[in-house]
Amino acid sequence: MAERQAWDLAFDPATGFRRAQPPDGASNLLPSSQWPNFFSRVVARLQWDARAIDLAPDAAAWPELPDDRRERLTALLAGFRVAEDAVAEHIRPFGEAANNSLVAWVLYLQRRDEQRHAVMFDRIAAEVLALPGDTADERLDAAREHTPAGVLELFEERLPAMAGELAAGRSRVDAGIGLYHMILEGIVLLAGQRALVADLEDGALPGVLEGVERVERDERWHIGFGLRCLIDAKPSPELIDEVLATAEDASGAWGDAVPAEIRDGVVPMCRRRLAIAKLLDPSAAPL
Ligand SMILES: [Fe+2]
Ligand SMILES: [Fe+2]
Numbered sequence: 001m002a003e004r005q006a007w008d009l010a011f012d013p014a015t016g017f018r019r020a021q022p023p024d025g026a027s028n029l030l031p032s033s034q035w036p037n038f039f040s041r042v043v044a045r046l047q048w049d050a051r052a053i054d055l056a057p058d059a060a061a062w063p064e065l066p067d068d069r070r071e072r073l074t075a076l077l078a079g080f081r082v083a084e085d086a087v088a089e090h091i092r093p094f095g096e097a098a099n100n101s102l103v104a105w106v107l108y109l110q111r112r113d114e115q116r117h118a119v120m121f122d123r124i125a126a127e128v129l130a131l132p133g134d135t136a137d138e139r140l141d142a143a144r145e146h147t148p149a150g151v152l153e154l155f156e157e158r159l160p161a162m163a164g165e166l167a168a169g170r171s172r173v174d175a176g177i178g179l180y181h182m183i184l185e186g187i188v189l190l191a192g193q194r195a196l197v198a199d200l201e202d203g204a205l206p207g208v209l210e211g212v213e214r215v216e217r218d219e220r221w222h223i224g225f226g227l228r229c230l231i232d233a234k235p236s237p238e239l240i241d242e243v244l245a246t247a248e249d250a251s252g253a254w255g256d257a258v259p260a261e262i263r264d265g266v267v268p269m270c271r272r273r274l275a276i277a278k279l280l281d282p283s284a285a286p287l
Contacts, residue, residue, distance in 0.1 A: 033227050036102035043109045043222045048214050050120035053125045055207040058115020062128050065204060074129055075257040076196050077208070078146035081121040081131075083189060084215075085140055086155040087180070088114035093167035094176055098229065106225055113218045120211045128208060150253030154188060174233035178243040181269060185219055187250045191266045193219065195258040223273070231277050240279050244271065 063068070091111045095104035125131045125139045131146075133139035144152060162179050165171035193216040200209040247270045251263050274280045 001230065007138045010213050023083050039106050039221055039225050039228075040109060043106075044111070046113075046214075046217055046221070048116070050116045050123065050211065053120070053123075053207050053211050055123060056107070058124075058128045058205040058207045059130075061204055062130075065166065069199070072257050073196070073205075074146050075122065075123050076192050076199075076254070077129060077146055077252065078131070078143040078152045079148060079192060079257070080117075080189075080196075081125045081140065081143035082147045082251060083151060083184070083192075084114060084117040085154045086159055089182070090159045090163035092175065093163050094180070095171075096164045097171075097173040097176060099173075103229060110222050110225065113222065115181050117215050117218070120215065124208055124211065148253060148255045148257060150250075151188065152186060154250060154253055159184060165178065172233070174230055174235040174239060177226045177230050177233070178235065178239055179246070181223055182230070182243050182273070183246050183250050185226065186223045186270050186273065187247050188253050188270070189268050190216075190223075191251060191258045191262055192254055194262045194266075195254070198259070198262065220244075227273055230279065235279065235283055237281055240274060240281075247271075 065073070088111060091107060091114060095107045098104055098107065121274050122139060125132075125143055131139050131142040133142050146155075158179065162171065162176055166173065166176045193212055196212045197209065197216065200212070203209070215273050244267075247267050254263070271280065
């Protein structure tokens with residue numbers, strides 16, 4: 001127990017890096033032999049039940065919101081309905097591609113989180129947005145109609161294509177993690193979560209806000225875990241350049257549904273993550 005607390009206090013789950021200056025001689029980085037265990041302990045602490053969050057007050061409040069606010073929230077929440085379904089499905093080939101049973105175990109834990117997120121946003125689609133459909137598949141179809149084109153392209157075209165390449169052994173796991181953890185989670189979903197939290201801060205939809213905040217906490221460790229995997233995979237400078245170039249485009253995937261100040265903040269965060277991980281060329285453009 002004492003060891004668990006010591007690790008959890010010392011290292012940030014979002015990066016796997018030490019929170020404070022290490023004592024003399026200690027590494028700044030969670031040791032490779034310890035970090036899969038570290039993330040599985042973080043997961044154990046974060047467990048929550050997507051079916052237990054009360055959405056009844058949200059369903060009652062929804063029709064009373066102004067039209068433009070409902071339109072913006074529908075784009076975001078329908079987008080998450082589509083995106084979480086896609087990431088839960090297409091994480092499957094990553095475990096085998098990682099070729100490391102401890103990493104595969106943590107990816108399994110991540111997949112469980114993504115399935116929980118998909119349930120949360122399907123409930124929101126059904127109970128709050130009242131999207132048409134008697135089944136999850138029908139609601140997914142309905143959600144696509146409201147999802148910004150850039151989000152659909154990334155989650156329903158690029159991600160399945162990458163997962164297919166990984167499954168066929170034609171792509172390396174670092175390219176997969178560059179797209180999944182650094183771009184989709186670290187740019188697109190992060191921007192969407194921030195926009196939702198900022199919009200719902202007034203308590204208009206308390207159940208939705210609670211769900212989004214819990215999802216955001218899970219996504220922090222997913223991004224940190226991805227970054228840690230990326231470090232061990234020793235990606236080429238070309239791959240990191242591609243991640244950064246894609247980050248710029250992906251930050252605009254939500255269109256007008258995400259405010260400019262949030263959109264503009266996520267790319268520098270991606271650069272900072274890569275810089276902390278020493279994956280960024282020091283001569284590249286400033287952070
Ligand atoms: Fe998720
Ligand atoms: Fe995730």
